[in-house]
Amino acid sequence: MSSFNQALTSTLGKKLIMALTGLFLCAFLIVHLIGNLQLFKDDAGKAFNDYAYFMTHFTPIKAVSYLLYASIIIHALYALILTVYNRKARPIGYASFAGDKNSTWSSRNMGILGTVLLVFIATHMANFWWKFHNDEVPYIEYRTDLNTLETQVTELNASEFTDYQNFTQDGQEVTRARDLYKQVAYAFQNPILVAFYVLAMAAMSFHLIHGFNSAFQSLGFNHRKYIPIVRFLALWVFGIIIPIAFAAMPLYFFFCK
Amino acid sequence: MSEERTMNLTLKVWRQKNENEKGKFVTIQANGISSDMSFLEMLDVVNEDLTRKGEDPIYFDHDCREGICGMCSLHINGRPHGPKQGTTTCQLHMRSFHDGQTIVIEPWRAAAFPVIKDLAVDRTAFERIQQAGGYVSVNTGGVPDGNAIPIPKPSADEAFESATCIGCGACVAACKNASAMLFVSAKISQYALLPQGQAERYQRAQAMVEQMDREGFGACTVTKACEAECPVGIKLTNIARMNREYFNAKFFKEKTAHS
Ligand code: SF4
Ligand code: FES
Numbered sequence: 001m002s003s004f005n006q007a008l009t010s011t012l013g014k015k016l017i018m019a020l021t022g023l024f025l026c027a028f029l030i031v032h033l034i035g036n037l038q039l040f041k042d043d044a045g046k047a048f049n050d051y052a053y054f055m056t057h058f059t060p061i062k063a064v065s066y067l068l069y070a071s072i073i074i075h076a077l078y079a080l081i082l083t084v085y086n087r088k089a090r091p092i093g094y095a096s097f098a099g100d101k102n103s104t105w106s107s108r109n110m111g112i113l114g115t116v117l118l119v120f121i122a123t124h125m126a127n128f129w130w131k132f133h134n135d136e137v138p139y140i141e142y143r144t145d146l147n148t149l150e151t152q153v154t155e156l157n158a159s160e161f162t163d164y165q166n167f168t169q170d171g172q173e174v175t176r177a178r179d180l181y182k183q184v185a186y187a188f189q190n191p192i193l194v195a196f197y198v199l200a201m202a203a204m205s206f207h208l209i210h211g212f213n214s215a216f217q218s219l220g221f222n223h224r225k226y227i228p229i230v231r232f233l234a235l236w237v238f239g240i241i242i243p244i245a246f247a248a249m250p251l252y253f254f255f256c257k
Numbered sequence: 258m259s260e261e262r263t264m265n266l267t268l269k270v271w272r273q274k275n276e277n278e279k280g281k282f283v284t285i286q287a288n289g290i291s292s293d294m295s296f297l298e299m300l301d302v303v304n305e306d307l308t309r310k311g312e313d314p315i316y317f318d319h320d321c322r323e324g325i326c327g328m329c330s331l332h333i334n335g336r337p338h339g340p341k342q343g344t345t346t347c348q349l350h351m352r353s354f355h356d357g358q359t360i361v362i363e364p365w366r367a368a369a370f371p372v373i374k375d376l377a378v379d380r381t382a383f384e385r386i387q388q389a390g391g392y393v394s395v396n397t398g399g400v401p402d403g404n405a406i407p408i409p410k411p412s413a414d415e416a417f418e419s420a421t422c423i424g425c426g427a428c429v430a431a432c433k434n435a436s437a438m439l440f441v442s443a444k445i446s447q448y449a450l451l452p453q454g455q456a457e458r459y460q461r462a463q464a465m466v467e468q469m470d471r472e473g474f475g476a477c478t479v480t481k482a483c484e485a486e487c488p489v490g491i492k493l494t495n496i497a498r499m500n501r502e503y504f505n506a507k508f509f510k511e512k513t514a515h516s
Contacts, residue, residue: 007507011436011476012466012500082476086434089368089475095269095282096361098335099433102485108433110478214479220501222494 012218014082019215021075026212028068029242039249044153045181046142052132052180053164076118083111106206107214113207120200127187132180140179143172155179188253201247208238262292264356268303270315271363276371276379282361285315292352296339297322297329299351316375322347324488327423330430331376332363337427337486345425345488365426367435369472380426382472383440387424390464391444393453406452416450419443421489428483428491434475439483441469442499443491449502459506466503 007013035055038048055061099108106113131137139156146168156176165176188194212234216222221230266287273280287303294302297319304314320328329346333339339349354360362376370378420443428439445462448454454461477496484493 003507006467007504010466010503011438011470011474012503015476016500016504082478086436086475086478089435089473090366090433091368092366094332094335094363094366096332096335096363097433099480099482101336101340102431102482103433103480107478107480210479217479217493217497218477218500220497220499220504222497 011085014078014085015218017078018075018082019218021071021078022211023215024067024071025075026208026215026238028071029238033242033245036246036249039181039184040252044142044151045140045179045185046151046175046177048181048184049140049177049179050175053177056132057164072118072121076114079111079114104210106210110207110210113203116200116203117207120196120203123193123196127193128180128183131183132178135178137183138179140177140182142175142177144175146171146173184249185253185257188250188257191254194250194254197250198247201243204246205239205243208242209234212238262352262356264290264292264351264354264358266290266299266354266357267359269359269361270376272315272375273364273372275374280372280375290351292350294351295322296331296333296346296349296351316373316377318377319347324348325423327425330365330378330426332365332430334361337365337430338425338488342485343488343490345423348488365430367426367429367474369435369437369474370426370429378426380424382474383424383426383437385472386437386441386465386468387444389468390457390461391448393448394457408452412450416447419446419450419491419495422447422487422491423489425488427486427488429474431482431486432475432477433480433482434478436477436483437469437472437474438477438496438499439487439491439493441465442495445499445502446495449498458502459510462499462502462506466499 008017035051036048038051039045041047055065135158139158139161141154141156143152143154144150145152161176161178163176164178165174167174188197213230216227216230221227268285268287269282270285271280272283285303285307287299290299290302297317300315300317307314318328318330320326322329324345324347327345329338331338331346333346333349338344338346340353341349364370364372364376365378365380367378369382370380373379422440422443424440426437426440429435429437445465448461449458479493481493484491
């Protein structure tokens with residue numbers, strides 16, 4: 001076995017793979033959040049729908065998206081492999097185990113938190129990704145008068161829609177797009193889905209506070225000079241700001257739209 | 258210090274004849290225990306009682322009884338070495354318990370630490386990991402002058418701290434994954450930080466990690482339970498250093514593990 005393979009199949013190597021895929025997913029979240037902030041724009045979804053088109057048709061981003069799907073699958077798969085491996089390391093458990101005295105709940109239950117997130121990702125992709133890619137979303141046309149900058153919005157039906165278009169005609173900018181925004185607004189009228197999204201974001205917060213910190217440990221980075229920065233980012237960016245901003249989206253559509 | 262008290266306790270002790278037989282919990286009454294006794298002395302009293310009754314005494318590991326050898330073990334009420342932090346079981350006193358309390362006593366639980374009898378487990382897996390690379394090879398010849406090799410104070414301090422690991426296995430016992438990484442990383446660190454350890458630095462990291470995996474210890478999920486339960490306070494930064502040493506050796510260095 002080459003030393004590279006050997007390294008990756010060792011317990012340390014498996015953790016390295018968890019760390020690298022995990023950090024990549026963390027980086028993706030930032031981009032995903034910034035893009036999705038367009039949902040809060042009061043423009044009948046134009047900015048968001050333009051963005052959705054761009055994200056699915058710009059080649060470098062498409063390439064990264066395959067890396068993203070792979071990361072999710074590898075991260076979940078290795079989590080499963082490691083869980084089975086670690087169970088085998090203690091075949092007979094303790095009758096009394098006071099884990100709460102020496103460690104946090106989330107650090108001991110990353111598997112449960114991760115499973116919630118995996119179910120969430122599946123639901124999330126079925127609701128939006130799948131519908132968008134399989135033409136199960138409504139269509140929309142925006143006509144903006146370039147002099148007055150007033151926009152007229154019309155819903156299109158499937159027969160009127162060919163593909164995403166953006167052109168200028170008679171002093172008007174015309175955009176025809178798949179209306180993912182409306183699909184989002186529609187989906188988030190369902191209180192059960194909204195509650196599930198908020199719950200999943202809470203799970204994500206705990207998963208990422210532990211995960212982001214631990215990834216650096218697994219990569220071998222733990223030094224008092226820079227680890228406070230990692231701790232700070234884990235708590236504030238990945239534990240608080242990102243989950244709250246994401247949870248605000250379903251709540252915004254449910255209560256304000 | 259609090260005044261001496263006498264107490265009666267109910268012990269739920271894991272009894273197991275040998276590695277192959279199934280064990281079970283046995284309830285044993287421990288009466289008239291002084292709060293000034295150590296936990297092991299309490300077990301001595303119980304054992305004298307059992308012997309007098311013609312029963313098999315409880316088998317448990319111990320040696321120095323002053324917190325330096327790492328031989329005593331015991332998982333007490335859900336925690337290795339009992340409820341206090343930074344102590345071994347021999348340094349745990351009965352004043353940490355109260356009259357009428359039930360105490361559950363189990364052996365370290367890990368596939369790599371099979372039960373020898375009752376509460377004693379076989380920790381030779383640690384020795385095999387040490388033998389794989391936890392040493393510095395010294396050729397014979399004149400004794401080098403003690404101060405001839407300059408070592409920066411912070412490195413010396415940190416190497417010393419890592420070297421205080423007594424090999425007790427509480428880290429494995431506390432870890433939900435029965436991972437030995439705190440122990441192995443302490444043993445790798447103590448040499449990685451010193452000039453004497455440099456020649457074998459990268460073989461050592463590879464050999465010890467590979468032996469650790471071969472023994473069947475779990476993988477780290479950074480719960481930090483090991484650090485919290487380690488009687489001598491070995492730090493988690495050692496594990497990060499071990500990861501660094503190992504990946505460095507595997508990905509960037511020519512040297513492979515000792516065969
Ligand atoms: S690291 Fe601490 S708990 Fe683990 S064997 Fe060494 S002294 Fe014991
Ligand atoms: S008996 Fe030596 S450390 Fe407890």
